[in-house]
Amino acid sequence: MKKSSIVARNLTYTVFEGSGERNILNHIDCEIESSTLTTVTGPSGSGKTTFMYALAGLLNISEGEVLYSDNSIYKLKQNDRDLFRLENISFIYQHLNLFGFMNVEENITLNYTLRKKKITPEISQKIDWYLELMKLGKIRKKEIQSLSGGEKQRIAIIRAFISKAEFIFADEPTGNLDYKNSLLFMECLKDIMKENHSTVILVTHNKEINDYGDQKITLMDGNII
Numbered sequence: 001m002k003k004s005s006i007v008a009r010n011l012t013y014t015v016f017e018g019s020g021e022r023n024i025l026n027h028i029d030c031e032i033e034s035s036t037l038t039t040v041t042g043p044s045g046s047g048k049t050t051f052m053y054a055l056a057g058l059l060n061i062s063e064g065e066v067l068y069s070d071n072s073i074y075k076l077k078q079n080d081r082d083l084f085r086l087e088n089i090s091f092i093y094q095h096l097n098l099f100g101f102m103n104v105e106e107n108i109t110l111n112y113t114l115r116k117k118k119i120t121p122e123i124s125q126k127i128d129w130y131l132e133l134m135k136l137g138k139i140r141k142k143e144i145q146s147l148s149g150g151e152k153q154r155i156a157i158i159r160a161f162i163s164k165a166e167f168i169f170a171d172e173p174t175g176n177l178d179y180k181n182s183l184l185f186m187e188c189l190k191d192i193m194k195e196n197h198s199t200v201i202l203v204t205h206n207k208e209i210n211d212y213g214d215q216k217i218t219l220m221d222g223n224i225i
């Protein structure tokens, strides 16, 4: 068996509601193997986004742990945890998180800027290649506000791909895309996974996207079913 790259043990996230408590994630155990695509589905409110954030070390979990190659992300000091994420994890959020005050190129290369890494000619060429592939053409210097929802989504996707992160967490990455572009995204994702040996966790409501998963997780009321 391949080595597990992410392991969650007893992962629990509790919130206080009124006079009581509620487990949004309820003692979850799971293993995600290296270089695989794991899809996460379930009804609205079942805990998919929370699960993804908890795996990425973004929450103050109530119980349990998340291990990346046997190291607990929640045992890291906050600064080290942030640094680990910056170096190793790319996100494609439901709400895109693109910055309106930056142009397309600045948004795509944000991870490099934050890590003070140079944009090599090879990376620059790759950006053009992705822009062409995603049918966006010559928009590197365009303002983000001037783009449509689907175009912004594709920029967020390119930003995640270009960072070459080992782990990609994607929350409804095809939510703003039409059928053709959704399948194009999945084909690109598979190529990227092969090239970078990435491990991908992808939240989706879409049955066809879910079918791409090597492992399929279904959540219901904070439990894996």
Ligand SMILES: Nc1ncnc2c1ncn2[C@@H]1O[C@H](COP(=O)(O)OP(=O)(O)OP(=O)(O)O)[C@@H](O)[C@H]1O
Residues within 6 Å of the ligand: 015, 024, 042, 043, 044, 045, 046, 047, 048, 049, 050, 051
């Ligand atoms: N910090 C919080 N405080 C209170 N409730 C929360 C908090 N975070 C999440 N929830 C609740 O937990 C439940 C799960 O939320 P989550 O966003 O993870 O669901 P989801 O499955 O991703 O939903 P959707 O498919 O609609 O995006 C929801 O009922 C949400 O309101």
